[in-house]
Amino acid sequence: MEHRVRTRLGDGSSTRMTRAEIRADLIAGSEIGARRAKAPPLEDHEIGHLVDIFTSEARFSAVDMGAEVVLSFDGSGNLDAGTRVDELVGYQNHLGADTLELYAIDYSYKAVKTILTFEAQTMKNAQFGLIAPLQYGAMPDLGRYSMPDGPIPNWAELLPQGRIAEAREAQVEAIEHAVADMVYVADGMWEAGADGMDFDTAGAAGDGDLLAALTAVEKIRGRYPGYGIELGMASECTLGMHGELTYRGERLAGMWPKDQLRMAQAAGATIFGPAVNVNTTKSVAWNVARACTLIKPCMEIAEIPVHPNVGMGVGGVPMSPYPPVDATSRVSRALVDILGCDGL
Numbered sequence: 414m415e416h417r418v419r420t421r422l423g424d425g426s427s428t429r430m431t432r433a434e435i436r437a438d439l440i441a442g443s444e445i446g447a448r449r450a451k452a453p454p455l456e457d458h459e460i461g462h463l464v465d466i467f468t469s470e471a472r473f474s475a476v477d478m479g480a481e482v483v484l485s486f487d488g489s490g491n492l493d494a495g496t497r498v499d500e501l502v503g504y505q506n507h508l509g510a511d512t513l514e515l516y517a518i519d520y521s522y523k524a525v526k527t528i529l530t531f532e533a534q535t536m537k538n539a540q541f542g543l544i545a546p547l548q549y550g551a552m553p554d555l556g557r558y559s560m561p562d563g564p565i566p567n568w569a570e571l572l573p574q575g576r577i578a579e580a581r582e583a584q585v586e587a588i589e590h591a592v593a594d595m596v597y598v599a600d601g602m603w604e605a606g607a608d609g610m611d612f613d614t615a616g617a618a619g620d621g622d623l624l625a626a627l628t629a630v631e632k633i634r635g636r637y638p639g640y641g642i643e644l645g646m647a648s649e650c651t652l653g654m655h656g657e658l659t660y661r662g663e664r665l666a667g668m669w670p671k672d673q674l675r676m677a678q679a680a681g682a683t684i685f686g687p688a689v690n691v692n693t694t695k696s697v698a699w700n701v702a703r704a705c706t707l708i709k710p711c712m713e714i715a716e717i718p719v720h721p722n723v724g725m726g727v728g729g730v731p732m733s734p735y736p737p738v739d740a741t742s743r744v745s746r747a748l749v750d751i752l753g754c755d756g757l
Contacts, residue, residue, distance in 0.1 A: 418468050421740040423700050424693040425733030432468050435698050439463050442695070442702035449650070450669040452710050455702060459751050463705075466743050466750075467698045474742045476749050483756035485512040485684065485720050487550050487613050487645065488520075498539045505545045511756070514550040514611055515539060521554035522594045523563070529598055533605035540606045548641060549602045550611030553595065553626045555618040558587035565590070568654065584621040584655045588628070595629035600636070609641025609683070616673075617647035619654025620665040623673075627660050627680040634681030644677045645686030645722060646670070649707050671710040678716050684756075687711060688722040693732050697740050701729035705751045718755035721748050728757075 417429035430438070439460050447454040455463075466474055476482075489504040497515065504510040515536055517525050525532060532549070539547055559567040565587045568580035599610050612630065616623035623646075630642050651673065653666025660676050668676070670687040677685045689704040704721070711719050726732035729744040745757055 418470060419739075420467060421697045421731055421737060422693065423691040423695050423697060423731055425731035425737055425740065428696070430696065430698075432464065435467050435696070436460065436464050438696045438699040439467070439702040442699035443706045446703040446706035450671075450707050450710070452669075452671070452706060455706055455709070455751070459705070460702070462750060463698065463702060463747055466747055467701075472739055474739075474746045476746050480749060482749055482754065483511045483718070483720070484509065485643065485686075485756055486510045487514045487611055487724075488516060489513050497535060498542060501539055501547065502542055505543055510545060512608075513543065513545050513547045515547060515607075516550045520551050520613070521557050522551045522591065522598050523554060523557040525551050525598050526594045529601045532598075533601045536602055536605040536607050546608035546641065548609035548611050548643065549598070549607050550613050550643075551598070552614045552617060553591050553612055553622050553629070554614075555584070555587050555591050555622040555625055558590045559583065563587070563590070572654075581655050581657070584619075584658075588621055588625045591622075591625040592628045592632065595625070596632050596636075599629070599633045599640070603637055603640065609643065611643040611645065613643075613645045614647040614688075615644055616651045619652040620658045621655050622647075623651055623665050623668075623676075624658045624660055627676055630677070630680040630682050641684070642682045643684040643686060643720075644680075644682040645720075646673055646688040649687070649689040669710075670708050671714065674711045674715060674719070682717060684718050684720055685711070685715070686720045686722050688727045689729070691726050691729060691732055693726075697729055697731060697744065701744055701747045704729045705747065708748075708752055708754070712752055712754065715755075719752075720756040721752070721754055723748065723757050 415431040443455040558565050566583045568583045571580035612626045615626035651668045674685050691700045
């Protein structure tokens with residue numbers, strides 16, 4: 414009987430597969446990604462390298478010395494206001510974070526606007542004790558502007574009723590509010606000494622959400638040419654909740670990572686974070702091959718650093734509160750080795 418190595422599924426559970434089964438999963442994951450995004454599948458030597466990574470019996474896998482990449486963090490410093498600065502120091506000194514992020518537990522620019530004075534003071538205090546760049550982050554979170562939480566009619570309720578035009582008008586109105594709030598927070602954080610802003614999970618509410626983020630990035634870049642701006646995506650394909658929204662003449666709905674990157678660059682972002690969601694029923698190898706295939710076209714045109722998202726449930730990392738290190742280390746190495754990405 415052929416030897417079976419221990420590996421993982423997309424939900425983090427342990428399983429065992431033969432070398433042939435892992436190779437078949439890698440090929441299948443790459444092929445489905447290629448079909449969806451109309452991108453070339455991984456080459457034979459790339460599949461072979463991934464086979465070696467995922468059939469290794471080692472507990473932990475890592476890139477070669479000299480091939481290390483920058484680690485950018487969102488969600489660092491997430492405890493209560495009295496200890497967030499201490500936690501940021503811990504991320505820097507003990508976890509080796511290359512960049513840090515301050516954020517409020519209600520991770521939305523709409524919410525942060527109401528407490529900006531306090532967040533700006535915390536940002537200023539944190540800068541005195543840190544060396545690594547510290548940015549401020551939250552989600553565009555376009556849905557927050559719809560009723561009952563916001564002032565705009567809820568397009569998720571209008572769409573099932575067939576009130577398409579009204580649903581689209583509501584999203585356009587919500588975009589204006591979201592952009593104003595994101596720029597407002599960015600202004601405050603600039604004054605407080607932030608090194609940059611992170612617009613995280615952009616596109617989570619569809620093409621309107623992404624348009625709001627891109628518009629905010631463009632406005633902020635015009636005000637502060639030296640500001641760092643990271644744009645992290647919510648998924649590999651932009652959902653068309655509106656369907657007809659454009660940025661610089663290009664329709665946002667249906668965009669895959671390569672085109673998302675082009676829009677981020679055009680808007681003035683300084684780091685782009687593509688996100689590829691995992692299929693929890695497939696192996697980590699299958700998910701990694703799919704992620705590599707979808708993100709690889711970005712590297713051919715990237716003019717800014719590309720940091721693939723490797724948090725819980727994205728980039729091949731299992732959907733688990735505490736993803737196992739044997740999986741996360743293999744995912745990280747695979748993305749760096751195959752893509753040549755600038756960071757994670």
